[in-house]
Amino acid sequence: MRNYWKEMTIGFAVVLIAFLVFIGVNMIPVILMSLIGVLLIVAAKNRGHLATASGERKSRSRMPVQLSFEEIGGQERAKQELVEALDFLVKQEEIKKFGIRPLKGILLTGPPGTGKTLLAKAAAFYTDSVYVAASGSEFVEMYVGVGAGRIRDLFKDAKQKAAKAGKTSAVIFIDEIDVIGGKRDGGQHREYDQTLNQLLTEMDGIHTSETPKILLIAATNRKEMLDSALIRPGRFDRHIQVDLPDKKGREHILRIHAKNKPLHESVDLMKIAEESFGFSGAQLESVMNEAAIYAMREQSATINHPHLSMAIDKVMMGEKTDREATKEERERVALHELGHAITAELVRPGSVSTVVLSPRGQALGYVRHNPQQDQYLYTREFLEGQIMIALGGAAAEELFYGGRSTGSRGDFEQATNIVRTMVESGLTELGIIDGSMMTPDGWAKINSSMLDQLMDRTKSLLNEYRSVFTSSLEVLIQEESLSGERFRELLDSPKGEHPPKGEHPPKSPFSKGDPKGSALWTPETV
Known part of the structure; x- marks a missing residue:
C-alpha cells in the first residue's frame, strides 16, 4: 500500500497556517523562517553533490598510471616531440646547462581516437609524475x-x-579544452570567459623553479577554435599534431591489440593494415575486438582473416541489417556497385578488395577498396580518376536502366567535394583562384562542366565492359560477395579474350600516376 505521509503532512501544514491566519496570528515571520530553512537544506544538498563529484574526480586522479610510450603504437613522431618536451622534468641538470626555459603547457591536437589521452598518461609515467585528469565539460556550469x-581547485x-x-x-591533463578555451568574442558567455581567464592566470602562476613542478597537457580536436591568448608561447609552448597513423603505424597498433588474442598463423597484419587505410587507433582496436567477437560467435579456436575482414566492414559501415530488397532493387544495387568496382579496377588496377551486395549500416551494398600505398599528395589526373570511381555507379545505372536512382546521392557529394578541392588547389581551368570569391553560379558552372565531362568518359569506359557486368551480376546476386581476386578474374576477359596470366586489363588513359596508388574512399553507399 502506498505511503501518503508526505502528502498528509503538507496538507496538515497548509490547513494549520490557514487557520492561524484566520484567527489573526501574524504568520509572516514563520513563513520567512520556513523559506530560509528550505533554502539552507537545498544549499547543503548541492554542496554534498559537488563534494561527491569532486571526490569522484579525485578518486579517478588517484588511480596509478602505468602506461609507457612503447605501449602506444602509430605515433612515433608525436612521441618523440613529447619526450623532448618532457625532458625538462627528467633531465633538469642538462636543461640548466643549456639555459633552456622549461615548458608550462603542451597542446595535443588531432582527430578523435588517435591516442591523445594515452600520450598524456604515458607522459606522467615517463616523468614519474602525479597524473590528474579532467574534461573541459567539468568546468562549465550555469552558476x-x-x-x-x-580550475583553482584542479591546480591546488x-x-x-x-x-x-x-x-x-x-601532470594535469585537460581533455576537450576547446570547451573552456574557445575564442572570446565579447558576447554573453561570461562564465566561459571567467573560466578561461582563471586558467590563463593559473598558467602564468606556474613557476619553473617551484616544487612540485606543474606541467599542463591539453587535448582538442579543434585547435582553430582556441583563444590566441591561450595558445601563445609562454603558456602552451609546444603544439604536437597527433595524426592518423600510416600503414606502418597501423600494423604496430594491430600487433599491440593482438597480443592477448589467438590469431591464426596465416593472418597477415600488414595486409589488414593496408585494408584499414584512414583508420584511427581507436578504430583499429575496435577491429581486433570485433574480429574476436566474430570468432567466438562461430566457435572458432582462432581469429582468422575473414573475421578481421568482416570486422573492418563493421567498423567502417556498421552492422548488417535485416532490410529486405526486391529483386529489381538488388539487381540495380548490384549493377551500381559493379560500376564502382569496374571503374576503380580500370583506373587503379588491383585496388578493389571486396564487392558486397548485403545491407550494412545505411548501405544496401558497397565496394571496399584496398589501397596498397598511403598517399597524401594528389595530382589532377589522380583526382579525376577518383571522381570517375565515384560516378561509376550512376554511370552503370544509366547504361542499363537509362536513368539514375537516389542511391547516387552520396557519390555525387563525394564528387563535388573533390571538384571543390581541385578548384581551391588551382587544378582546374580556372587557374589559381580564391574559393571564397566564387559565386554560387560559378561553383555550379564548374561542377557541371567537370562532372558532365567525366561522367561521359566513365560511361564510355564502362560501355566496353558490358559483358563483365553480365557475368559478374549473376555471381554477385547468388553469392552476395565478390573478393577482389575473383572479381579480377571476371574482369580479365571483358570481351571473351583471355589475356596472359598475371596481366592486368587495359589501363585507363585517365590514370597517369602510380597504378598502385591509394584510394581515397570508404566503401560506396547506395
Whole structure:
C-alpha cells in the first residue's frame, strides 16, 4: 500500500497556517523562517553533490598510471616531440646547462581516437609524475564563478597530491579544452570567459623553479577554435599534431591489440593494415575486438582473416541489417556497385578488395577498396580518376536502366567535394583562384562542366565492359560477395579474350600516376 505521509503532512501544514491566519496570528515571520530553512537544506544538498563529484574526480586522479610510450603504437613522431618536451622534468641538470626555459603547457591536437589521452598518461609515467585528469565539460556550469573555482581547485589538488606522494612534479591533463578555451568574442558567455581567464592566470602562476613542478597537457580536436591568448608561447609552448597513423603505424597498433588474442598463423597484419587505410587507433582496436567477437560467435579456436575482414566492414559501415530488397532493387544495387568496382579496377588496377551486395549500416551494398600505398599528395589526373570511381555507379545505372536512382546521392557529394578541392588547389581551368570569391553560379558552372565531362568518359569506359557486368551480376546476386581476386578474374576477359596470366586489363588513359596508388574512399553507399 502506498505511503501518503508526505502528502498528509503538507496538507496538515497548509490547513494549520490557514487557520492561524484566520484567527489573526501574524504568520509572516514563520513563513520567512520556513523559506530560509528550505533554502539552507537545498544549499547543503548541492554542496554534498559537488563534494561527491569532486571526490569522484579525485578518486579517478588517484588511480596509478602505468602506461609507457612503447605501449602506444602509430605515433612515433608525436612521441618523440613529447619526450623532448618532457625532458625538462627528467633531465633538469642538462636543461640548466643549456639555459633552456622549461615548458608550462603542451597542446595535443588531432582527430578523435588517435591516442591523445594515452600520450598524456604515458607522459606522467615517463616523468614519474602525479597524473590528474579532467574534461573541459567539468568546468562549465550555469552558476557564475563555479568553473573558475574548479580550475583553482584542479591546480591546488595536483600540487597537494604530488607533495603527498613524494613526487617532484605533476601532470594535469585537460581533455576537450576547446570547451573552456574557445575564442572570446565579447558576447554573453561570461562564465566561459571567467573560466578561461582563471586558467590563463593559473598558467602564468606556474613557476619553473617551484616544487612540485606543474606541467599542463591539453587535448582538442579543434585547435582553430582556441583563444590566441591561450595558445601563445609562454603558456602552451609546444603544439604536437597527433595524426592518423600510416600503414606502418597501423600494423604496430594491430600487433599491440593482438597480443592477448589467438590469431591464426596465416593472418597477415600488414595486409589488414593496408585494408584499414584512414583508420584511427581507436578504430583499429575496435577491429581486433570485433574480429574476436566474430570468432567466438562461430566457435572458432582462432581469429582468422575473414573475421578481421568482416570486422573492418563493421567498423567502417556498421552492422548488417535485416532490410529486405526486391529483386529489381538488388539487381540495380548490384549493377551500381559493379560500376564502382569496374571503374576503380580500370583506373587503379588491383585496388578493389571486396564487392558486397548485403545491407550494412545505411548501405544496401558497397565496394571496399584496398589501397596498397598511403598517399597524401594528389595530382589532377589522380583526382579525376577518383571522381570517375565515384560516378561509376550512376554511370552503370544509366547504361542499363537509362536513368539514375537516389542511391547516387552520396557519390555525387563525394564528387563535388573533390571538384571543390581541385578548384581551391588551382587544378582546374580556372587557374589559381580564391574559393571564397566564387559565386554560387560559378561553383555550379564548374561542377557541371567537370562532372558532365567525366561522367561521359566513365560511361564510355564502362560501355566496353558490358559483358563483365553480365557475368559478374549473376555471381554477385547468388553469392552476395565478390573478393577482389575473383572479381579480377571476371574482369580479365571483358570481351571473351583471355589475356596472359598475371596481366592486368587495359589501363585507363585517365590514370597517369602510380597504378598502385591509394584510394581515397570508404566503401560506396547506395
